[in-house]
Amino acid sequence: MSKTYDTSELSKHVPNPPVNNLSIEEKAEMEFGSLSSDKYLASAQHDPSIEIRTQVLDEPPYYVVISTYLNYLTLIIIGHIRDFFGMTFMPQYYSAMVAKNGYPPWYSAFESFYPRRLKRRLDDCFARPIYGVPGRYINCFNRASTDYNESFYYDGTATPCLNLSSYNYLGFAQSVGKCTDDSIDAVYKYGVSSCGPRNVIGTTDLHVKTEKILSKFLGKEDSIIFSMGWGTNAHLFTSMVNSKCLVISDSLNHASIRFGIRLSGAAVKVFPHNDMEALEKILRNSISQGQSKTHRPWKKIFICVEGLYSMEGTYVNLPKIVELKEKYNCYLFVDEAHSIGALGKSGKGICEYYNVDPNKIDILMGTLTKSFGAAGGYISANKNICDRLRLDITVNNYGESIPPAVLQQISTSMRIISGELNDNEGELRLQRIAFNSRYLRLGLKRLGFIVYGADDSPVIPLLIYNPAKMPRFSQLLLERGIAVVIVGYPATDIISSRIRFCMSAALTKEDIDLILAACADVGDRLNLKFSTGIAGGERNPGDWKKGIKPRWSIEEVIEKTPEDCRHEVY
Amino acid sequence: MPTSLIDNKESSNFLVGLAYKANDIWYDLVEILMQLPGGELIINYIKASHKNDPWRTLLEALLALFAIKYFLASRYSQDDKDNMVLSKKETDELIEDWVPEPVVVDLREDEKWQIETNPIINGAVSKRVDIQQGDLISTNVLNFASLDFLGMSTDKKVVENSVECIREVGVGACGPPNFYGTQSVHVRCREDLAMFLGAEDCIMYGQDFATPISVLPCFLKRGDIVIVDGGAYVGLQKAAMISRCNIEWFNHNDLDDLESILENLSKDLEQGPLNRRFIVTEGLSENFGDSPDLKRLVEIKNKYKFRLILDESNSIGTLGDNGRGLPEVYNIPRSEIEITIGSMARSFGSSGGFCAGDKDMIYHQILTSNAYVFSAALPPYCAVAVSTIIKAIIDEEVEGKVNPHIRPLKENSAYLHSLFNNSKELSKYVTVKSDSYSPSLHLRIDADLREALDLPDVYGGPGSAVTKALKNGNEELFFDQYYNLESFKLQTIINKCVEAKVLPTRTKRILHHEVLPIVPELILHINATHTKQDLDYAYSVVSKAIIDTLEHWRKTGN
Numbered sequence A: 001m002s003k004t005y006d007t008s009e010l011s012k013h014v015p016n017p018p019v020n021n022l023s024i025e026e027k028a029e030m031e032f033g034s035l036s037s038d039k040y041l042a043s044a045q046h047d048p049s050i051e052i053r054t055q056v057l058d059e060p061p062y063y064v065v066i067s068t069y070l071n072y073l074t075l076i077i078i079g080h081i082r083d084f085f086g087m088t089f090m091p092q093y094y095s096a097m098v099a100k101n102g103y104p105p106w107y108s109a110f111e112s113f114y115p116r117r118l119k120r121r122l123d124d125c126f127a128r129p130i131y132g133v134p135g136r137y138i139n140c141f142n143r144a145s146t147d148y149n150e151s152f153y154y155d156g157t158a159t160p161c162l163n164l165s166s167y168n169y170l171g172f173a174q175s176v177g178k179c180t181d182d183s184i185d186a187v188y189k190y191g192v193s194s195c196g197p198r199n200v201i202g203t204t205d206l207h208v209k210t211e212k213i214l215s216k217f218l219g220k221e222d223s224i225i226f227s228m229g230w231g232t233n234a235h236l237f238t239s240m241v242n243s244k245c246l247v248i249s250d251s252l253n254h255a256s257i258r259f260g261i262r263l264s265g266a267a268v269k270v271f272p273h274n275d276m277e278a279l280e281k282i283l284r285n286s287i288s289q290g291q292s293k294t295h296r297p298w299k300k301i302f303i304c305v306e307g308l309y310s311m312e313g314t315y316v317n318l319p320k321i322v323e324l325k326e327k328y329n330c331y332l333f334v335d336e337a338h339s340i341g342a343l344g345k346s347g348k349g350i351c352e353y354y355n356v357d358p359n360k361i362d363i364l365m366g367t368l369t370k371s372f373g374a375a376g377g378y379i380s381a382n383k384n385i386c387d388r389l390r391l392d393i394t395v396n397n398y399g400e401s402i403p404p405a406v407l408q409q410i411s412t413s414m415r416i417i418s419g420e421l422n423d424n425e426g427e428l429r430l431q432r433i434a435f436n437s438r439y440l441r442l443g444l445k446r447l448g449f450i451v452y453g454a455d456d457s458p459v460i461p462l463l464i465y466n467p468a469k470m471p472r473f474s475q476l477l478l479e480r481g482i483a484v485v486i487v488g489y490p491a492t493d494i495i496s497s498r499i500r501f502c503m504s505a506a507l508t509k510e511d512i513d514l515i516l517a518a519c520a521d522v523g524d525r526l527n528l529k530f531s532t533g534i535a536g537g538e539r540n541p542g543d544w545k546k547g548i549k550p551r552w553s554i555e556e557v558i559e560k561t562p563e564d565c566r567h568e569v570y
Numbered sequence B: 001m002p003t004s005l006i007d008n009k010e011s012s013n014f015l016v017g018l019a020y021k022a023n024d025i026w027y028d029l030v031e032i033l034m035q036l037p038g039g040e041l042i043i044n045y046i047k048a049s050h051k052n053d054p055w056r057t058l059l060e061a062l063l064a065l066f067a068i069k070y071f072l073a074s075r076y077s078q079d080d081k082d083n084m085v086l087s088k089k090e091t092d093e094l095i096e097d098w099v100p101e102p103v104v105v106d107l108r109e110d111e112k113w114q115i116e117t118n119p120i121i122n123g124a125v126s127k128r129v130d131i132q133q134g135d136l137i138s139t140n141v142l143n144f145a146s147l148d149f150l151g152m153s154t155d156k157k158v159v160e161n162s163v164e165c166i167r168e169v170g171v172g173a174c175g176p177p178n179f180y181g182t183q184s185v186h187v188r189c190r191e192d193l194a195m196f197l198g199a200e201d202c203i204m205y206g207q208d209f210a211t212p213i214s215v216l217p218c219f220l221k222r223g224d225i226v227i228v229d230g231g232a233y234v235g236l237q238k239a240a241m242i243s244r245c246n247i248e249w250f251n252h253n254d255l256d257d258l259e260s261i262l263e264n265l266s267k268d269l270e271q272g273p274l275n276r277r278f279i280v281t282e283g284l285s286e287n288f289g290d291s292p293d294l295k296r297l298v299e300i301k302n303k304y305k306f307r308l309i310l311d312e313s314n315s316i317g318t319l320g321d322n323g324r325g326l327p328e329v330y331n332i333p334r335s336e337i338e339i340t341i342g343s344m345a346r347s348f349g350s351s352g353g354f355c356a357g358d359k360d361m362i363y364h365q366i367l368t369s370n371a372y373v374f375s376a377a378l379p380p381y382c383a384v385a386v387s388t389i390i391k392a393i394i395d396e397e398v399e400g401k402v403n404p405h406i407r408p409l410k411e412n413s414a415y416l417h418s419l420f421n422n423s424k425e426l427s428k429y430v431t432v433k434s435d436s437y438s439p440s441l442h443l444r445i446d447a448d449l450r451e452a453l454d455l456p457d458v459y460g461g462p463g464s465a466v467t468k469a470l471k472n473g474n475e476e477l478f479f480d481q482y483y484n485l486e487s488f489k490l491q492t493i494i495n496k497c498v499e500a501k502v503l504p505t506r507t508k509r510i511l512h513h514e515v516l517p518i519v520p521e522l523i524l525h526i527n528a529t530h531t532k533q534d535l536d537y538a539y540s541v542v543s544k545a546i547i548d549t550l551e552h553w554r555k556t557g558n
């Protein structure tokens, strides 16, 4: 957005929220839309009669791939040219990258090439400040840049946008309702902070109670809650594995897991995403060959996977992994960051989804940031494991513990999900997100987009490929009042840049109609409808083989999909 | 080495991938380019760049070669070179025979007391608490274990503002800061922190303990140099180690030692490439309760052109007239400290960590810091609580006077230290390690008594049994009998104090996580809300418990 703006009355300062005079009812509706019909419900549960397949990936036409590479190449060449001339003629703009007074630069031009030259062009889509509840709508401050996203000007206004960007699967990001009331009571009762590490002073009765509720919810013996999901993974592995242990990790595992493993010093092998044969091969090979060089047996072998992959929308093949784990006698770590709360008939995550006994998984980890409208992470395991970890995990002895209001949010929302509070509200939320996810995914497929992920998964990535189209897509949607997240390299492959829709139970069927219409329109303008139908969306099963591509009209999609999406059609 | 796979993925994958793909379509490209208008210009540029800078072309060519090799070597193949050749049957047998060690070592019988004695607080953590340890319930106990030094977490205004924030925006931020997780209140808090500290900019993290471990690797890579204080707490140790740079340790707060290390290094450094160099230390040591001579430290680092990373988790809110930390004590501008790391879960009575410094440095973290990019933003109300506290402190700031919010803490710290320091009798049993300005009073069993009790001088550290066990992955041997015993005795002292309604604490360090040698300590965290009577009482209770317990130990041997 490089239009010229009169910057005199604008400010570089992120504004404070404008006064709003919505009534409580209006506010509640903005945070969590009310359901218009009982038809718009579904359930996210694996049907055991269907074999678990690895997902079918649709490929874009060849010219899209080529043009994407060309696009990157051009960006890189231009970037290098600009760097070369810039550093020669205008060193003042490169102060952070050149040595000064005998001090090395903070970071080298090489290290920061990607963020400066590629990401900067997308910066308008990142870190847009907001205010208020990130619920059904999110209030985005309006801003513009006159210097290619070097800095932004704000005029103090904001636009409420339909929110497909926040991790708010069950719609517990609310300021009206039981969760909030309880959390506020907790602040009055316990104060703002918990004042120290868990093992020193930071364990209150609320911590103990919430851990019990969590363990019961998950069906595990014991749990420990931490104040940050990232920190949970980062600090866990040093207490479990050492340099004589092996960790076998899915290639798409989250950065926090990789960080934790690296910190532990354990050996790592990576298997291609969800490739069970490769995993088995690595297992056989590793156990029989032992440690590299010495060939001594490994002390322990951990398989690390996620329940629901946050960039792909795919599930782990849990039944198969459990089988492998038992066959080869190794341990299993599952990160349920995105699946806990969002999957399964009663929200108990990936184990419930596949009907696998949670006790077959040695370490269940998850975050409380996503489905519960709270923050933090947890580890659930047998009591003897938790007892050791309680004493041994560094955060418990040196770092802060999770604050009371957040704990209360977790405990109330979890009790709502399990039906202990507010009758069937939890069940309804689960059914809404399942329907919403299925509807949007199938709708997008029928419109002709390439969409990844399992049918009922709430993470819906829409493939864009071309990096130049990412910011355009995001801006065009924003203009239509929809906030989405764009993800490109390094979070994904270099080629498969994407838009990620994070579905929420707070959205209504009518909201999704709007989103589909906006995508249909923008997709045409940016030429993004590449799908062949191989991954679903066709009119009649098998169409793709005949070369018939799914390109439904938006009217037809909205008319038929809400009903169709509730069944396994393909 | 298999671990390099992970590394590659994180750092060089991008360029490697690119170079490879670029090569793949290179010929097509040249052809297409030639046909495009202006295409020749680009090719000429490449040619010119070759002439001007053959090194770069060579480098790029090497990169491409490396990339090809890397890709041809199949992405996921592990190093099979030194594999034994095994038949299927042999493999099956080996698999059959393999017995893994347990997930973690179960707690030993003689370790279980550690879990049972961890206090559970019923209700708010404030000056007086109701605690439960196992089945034992004690009410109205004077709290000397809280890190909320200024007692702000239950402050009326802080609670009110936090509640108002929750009413407005709910509890969680529901997204990483770069993806619609940044609320206006986060931005306000960043500005407030930067303004309070006198830094250009500031960044906030979701957990204090995750801050250094994520900040340091942003600026330290293989080949860079970091010199770390030999008394640094475990967060800094791990942060330095995960960076994979060259680490040197200097004796705790011994600036002569630091200078001699720098002097030794300086010849190599002059000749070598201009890599990044940092000195890492704490404003107020977590392990010792003392501070370095910042004035001299700044002189040294400027002389040798090192940058300084100062962890002010404990010193912000406690040192300086207005709680601006160690630089305020020495009257040194914040700009002299290149990176300041701090906690919002201590004096600021909230949650999370932060890092402050100049804009470029912060911007780099916004883009690349692992715990910032890949984690949800701090709950908004926590940011509001910090802003509120900063405002309260600044509102009462008077030039040349100690801020009324900080004064009670300073007076209490000095007073309690003087009580313990002046006791002749107590000095036969314990030594006060901390300095009198420290809000945490550290007590160690006296050196002579240690000898009489047959205790080692220190535990762990280079060359110790634990280090060896760690190297060999022998988790059973992480347990140290004497360390457990000494810790247990300190806990006995604490239990006696609790009976008399005072709750001190002790170090809960885990031997195998520590790189450096450690000694268990009894600790009293002093609070601004304590009164003189509270301190007098605590002193009498704690000193009696110490003398009773240690005297009994010495006499009877248990």
Ligand SMILES: Cc1ncc(COP(=O)(O)O)c(C=O)c1O
Binding pocket: A228, A229, A230, A231, A233, A254, A256, A306, A310, A335, A337, A338, A367, A368, A369, A375, A376, A377, B206, B374, B375, B376, B377
């Ligand atoms: C798989 C996974 N693990 C851990 C985390 C980190 O959780 P948090 O945001 O609570 O720090 C995330 C968050 O994005 C995640 O996706």
